Amino acid sequence: MNRRALIAGLAAAGAAVAAGLYRFTDVFVKHHPATPYDDLLTHLPDRDQAKRLGALVRGAPDANAIAARLRGAMPDGLTAAAKSDITAGRLVEVEGWLLPQSVVLLAALAAKS
Amino acid sequence: MSEFVDARTLPAGTVLTPDIAIVGGGPAGISLAMALANNTKLDLLLLESGSANFDPAVQALYTGSQSGDAYAPLEVGRLRTLGGGTNHWGGWSRPLDAIDFEKRDWVPHSGWPFPKAALDAYYPIAQNLIEAGPWIYDSGDNVAAANAPMMPLGEGGLYTSWFQFSKMRGDVVPTRFGARYEGSLKAAANIKPLLNANVTAIRLTPNAQQVDRLDAATLNPEGGIGKRFTIRPRHVVMAAGGMENARLLLTSNDVMKAGVGNQNDLVGRFFGDNPIPRNVATLVVFGGKLASYYGSTQTLGEARMRAVFAPTAAFARSKKVMGSLTTLEYPVELDDTGKAAVITAANALGVDASSARAYSVGCGMELLPDRDRRLTLTGETDALGLPRLKLHNIVSDADFALYRQTLAELGRQVLASGAGLLRINCSRREDWLKNMDWGHHHLGTVRMHVDPKQGVVDGDGKVHGIANLFVAGSAVFPTYGASNPTLNLIALTLRLADHLKKVAT
Numbered sequence: 001m002n003r004r005a006l007i008a009g010l011a012a013a014g015a016a017v018a019a020g021l022y023r024f025t026d027v028f029v030k031h032h033p034a035t036p037y038d039d040l041l042t043h044l045p046d047r048d049q050a051k052r053l054g055a056l057v058r059g060a061p062d063a064n065a066i067a068a069r070l071r072g073a074m075p076d077g078l079t080a081a082a083k084s085d086i087t088a089g090r091l092v093e094v095e096g097w098l099l100p101q102s103v104v105l106l107a108a109l110a111a112k113s
Numbered sequence: 114m115s116e117f118v119d120a121r122t123l124p125a126g127t128v129l130t131p132d133i134a135i136v137g138g139g140p141a142g143i144s145l146a147m148a149l150a151n152n153t154k155l156d157l158l159l160l161e162s163g164s165a166n167f168d169p170a171v172q173a174l175y176t177g178s179q180s181g182d183a184y185a186p187l188e189v190g191r192l193r194t195l196g197g198g199t200n201h202w203g204g205w206s207r208p209l210d211a212i213d214f215e216k217r218d219w220v221p222h223s224g225w226p227f228p229k230a231a232l233d234a235y236y237p238i239a240q241n242l243i244e245a246g247p248w249i250y251d252s253g254d255n256v257a258a259a260n261a262p263m264m265p266l267g268e269g270g271l272y273t274s275w276f277q278f279s280k281m282r283g284d285v286v287p288t289r290f291g292a293r294y295e296g297s298l299k300a301a302a303n304i305k306p307l308l309n310a311n312v313t314a315i316r317l318t319p320n321a322q323q324v325d326r327l328d329a330a331t332l333n334p335e336g337g338i339g340k341r342f343t344i345r346p347r348h349v350v351m352a353a354g355g356m357e358n359a360r361l362l363l364t365s366n367d368v369m370k371a372g373v374g375n376q377n378d379l380v381g382r383f384f385g386d387n388p389i390p391r392n393v394a395t396l397v398v399f400g401g402k403l404a405s406y407y408g409s410t411q412t413l414g415e416a417r418m419r420a421v422f423a424p425t426a427a428f429a430r431s432k433k434v435m436g437s438l439t440t441l442e443y444p445v446e447l448d449d450t451g452k453a454a455v456i457t458a459a460n461a462l463g464v465d466a467s468s469a470r471a472y473s474v475g476c477g478m479e480l481l482p483d484r485d486r487r488l489t490l491t492g493e494t495d496a497l498g499l500p501r502l503k504l505h506n507i508v509s510d511a512d513f514a515l516y517r518q519t520l521a522e523l524g525r526q527v528l529a530s531g532a533g534l535l536r537i538n539c540s541r542r543e544d545w546l547k548n549m550d551w552g553h554h555h556l557g558t559v560r561m562h563v564d565p566k567q568g569v570v571d572g573d574g575k576v577h578g579i580a581n582l583f584v585a586g587s588a589v590f591p592t593y594g595a596s597n598p599t600l601n602l603i604a605l606t607l608r609l610a611d612h613l614k615k616v617a618t
Contacts, residue, residue: 043461044457044460045460046456046457046460049452049453049456049457050453050457052449052450052453053450053453053454053457056450078461079461079462079463082458082461082462083462083529086267086525086528086529087529089525091521091524091525091528093537094450094454095450095454095536096394096395096536096537096538096540097450097451097454097458097534097535097536098521098524098525098528098534098535098536098537099454099457099458099528099534100458100461100528102461103457103458103461106461107457
């Protein structure tokens, strides 16, 4: 084996290891089990923080009900829905934090998923 | 030129006969004396219980008791020395809002006898007296924005408003009226300032329609009464503060058995102050930076100023809230829930919060008028033999609930602008009360109303039914507003001075 082949082989192995770490571990990116609500949860760049917040939401309906409500409320994405909530005064308190209703529902969904 | 006279040097039994006796040498009394002396020949007697220096024995005359919600000891929030409360005030100044003068259908007992416009001519003079710089309350945004960016608020019910600060002779110390105006009082030929002079009773004529005389006494250094003397003035102005005015009216009960001006059981009732609950909320600024004029007093242009958040009149009307002034205080750390809330909200709004910082939020509140929040006389007496006061203090759940609505609107507006996120820290009554301070603004105990059944004094500050007795100062405020009272009570006193010039000259 010449030197060039050795380097290429190591590079390929390294790439394979990195790809494996990316896909099958949480070293590079957090992986969540697939859920029926991934079309909604994808709006959360930091799902762990949202889960932490969502776990504190009181009186949230079950996940299916939340998802149904959010799919109707977020035709243009989370940012638009959140801004619409703010304008309309649809804020919800979570441990005192005043948050747009759609954000709170999505966080609650993350916690239940 | 009139030097200060120590009442202890008067011969016992002296009778003084000024045109106008002013009882109290605080900001109201001093402002009134100087205004009345200007361009008149009125013979003015300014009676101050204390002297130029603090005396614990004199201050102890203020001691009282209390019940109900916790309040500061009655001798703490006021000073019985020349200059009165200005000897320890913080200099916070802001005119009342126009809505504060209105009859608000959601505020029982609200409505001054006149609109704010009636004080327009007097505010600039009052502003000069407190030395708070040029009048830029209304244009603070322009001055501030030139210094550092303001925090944007989305459209809604609160706006950025401004305090200005009194600064004696341009210094950082607020104007102490006794020290600052000692020279003016002495220079006025027709003002006689009498120190160590305690009014002990207001004596009415037998028909109760006029003040006949004031009984006065000095305090013996060893305790008890020193010398007694009498004042027979043509007119009397009580300017002894929101507690002591009520006390002297109530205790003067030889002719009017319920006390002078108390025929409708109003004297001492409707006591008001501005509660200052601390750390009521946490405001996260996504961008982290906050202009220094939010958290502390800063020199902006020619004034010392601080930004606050105030409800608009439209918001107050639509949500039926009371006045309030919300302040940003000091940086605080977020817990894990706070961090989760900030990250999740900022992500949802597409805002970078990587530099976010959190700040504690405080406020000054306007209380709902409550006739049962009141001062009464007790069986205990002070060294001069006057009954001591008892305060029954009440802060209702409604007071907190109304301010909570205002905080929620602030939270909505900072989200709307993408500037930040707010947490309301107080939900239960005990949350509000645990960090409660008070403004020590003694208000409303001799309230003003055109109807004698609803007010002790009329719109000119004259006690209903008594031809020559007037009351100055914040005791007459029928509602309180959230602004600190000194600037406002001086403006009101200057208006009274103009009225007295008409009736007494």
